Every structure is written in structure tokens, then in C-alpha cells.
Amino acid sequence: MSFDAPSLVFLDYSDYALCSYPQVNLKSLVEARLDLRYHSEVNRPNIWGLLTGISHIKTLHLSANSADVISRCVKHGLLLPVFNNLVSLTFGSKNKRGWRLLPYLLKQSPMLETLTIQGLDGHISDVTMRASQVEVWLARHTA
Known part of the structure; x- marks a missing residue:
């Protein structure tokens, strides 16, 4: 799948992670919501093209499914x-694999100011982060 929408400012993308994203031209994109899901028929999805194509955005919302897929790919x-321009990240995870992604994602987001954690649902995991990197930390419980 390719994305060739250079004037698009908001992307809400929900699908199974694909084998490749050969062209992602989203030059004006400011905000993205990703809900990528793992599909057993795609043994090793390759989301590098998609993530690179949105790496200039300011706001990113990653579902728990996306965290799982990205973690598997990592x-x-x-x-x-x-993500040099990312100032706001919404992140959720339902498993340890996803939670292990969070510190790596924070490291790759040097300008991050706001981190919103969604869907804790009583899940506790061993994740160590530098508190000084994020100015605002919001936790939301989703029912």
C-alpha cells in the first residue's frame, strides 16, 4: 500500500500491518492515529516505510495493537x-512486548512534551523511563 497525499494534515489509519509501504508521501501531515494489527498471514510485516513517512508529525496516537505490531517489528x-517534531504521544499497550517499546519510542522523540498513556486496565510492567524527558504525563483508564 502506498500513501501519496502531500496535502493531508490528519491521518486515521486502521488495518493489518502489511508486507511493505513502498511510498509514503505525507509531507503536510501533522497528526496521525495508527491502529495496526498483526495478521498471521503476514509473517513479518515491514512498517519501516510507514513510520519513516510519518516521522515528521507533531502528534501521534498509537493503539495497543500498533504498539504490539511495532514491538514485533523492532x-x-x-x-x-x-521523530524530531513529535511533541504529543498517546500510547497504549496490552502486553509486556508493547510496554517495552515505550522507552525506545521516547528515546526516538527528543522534543516530546506530552505523553498520554491509555488502557492501563490494571496492567503493571517493568518500564524505566527518564521522567525529565516528558513535561506532561497523562494516564487514562479506558473502559
Whole structure:
């Protein structure tokens, strides 16, 4: 799948993670909501093109499903791009694999000011982060 929408400012993308995203032209994108899901028929999705194509955005919302998919990809060698303009991140996870992604994602987001954690649902995990990196930390419980 390709995205060629250079004037688009908001993307709400929900789908199974694909084998590749060969062209992602979203030059004007400011905000993205990603809900990527893992599909057993795609053994190793390659989301590098998608993440690189949105790496200049200011606001990113990652669902728990997306955190899981991205974590799986990182485990298989995906290097996250640096999100140099990202100031607001909404993040959720339902498993340890997803929570382990969070510190790496924060490291790749040097300008991050606001982190919103969603869907804790009583889940506690061992995640260590530098508190000084994030100015505002919001936790939301989703029912």
C-alpha cells in the first residue's frame, strides 16, 4: 500500500500491518492515529516505510495493537526513525512486548512534551523511563 497525499494534515489509519509501504508521501501531515494489527498471514510485516513517512508529525496516537505490531517489528530488526517534531504521544499497550517499546519510542522523540498513556486496565510492567524527558504525563483508564 502506498500513501501519496502531500496535502493531508490528519491521518486515521486502521488495518493489518502489511508486507511493505513502498511510498509514503505525507509531507503536510501533522497528526496521525495508527491502529495496526498483526495478521498471521503476514509473517513479518515491514512498517519501516510507514513510520519513516510519518516521522515528521507533531502528534501521534498509537493503539495497543500498533504498539504490539511495532514491538514485533523492532524485535525482528526494525530501527525506529527519529521523530524530531513529535511533541504529543498517546500510547497504549496490552502486553509486556508493547510496554517495552515505550522507552525506545521516547528515546526516538527528543522534543516530546506530552505523553498520554491509555488502557492501563490494571496492567503493571517493568518500564524505566527518564521522567525529565516528558513535561506532561497523562494516564487514562479506558473502559
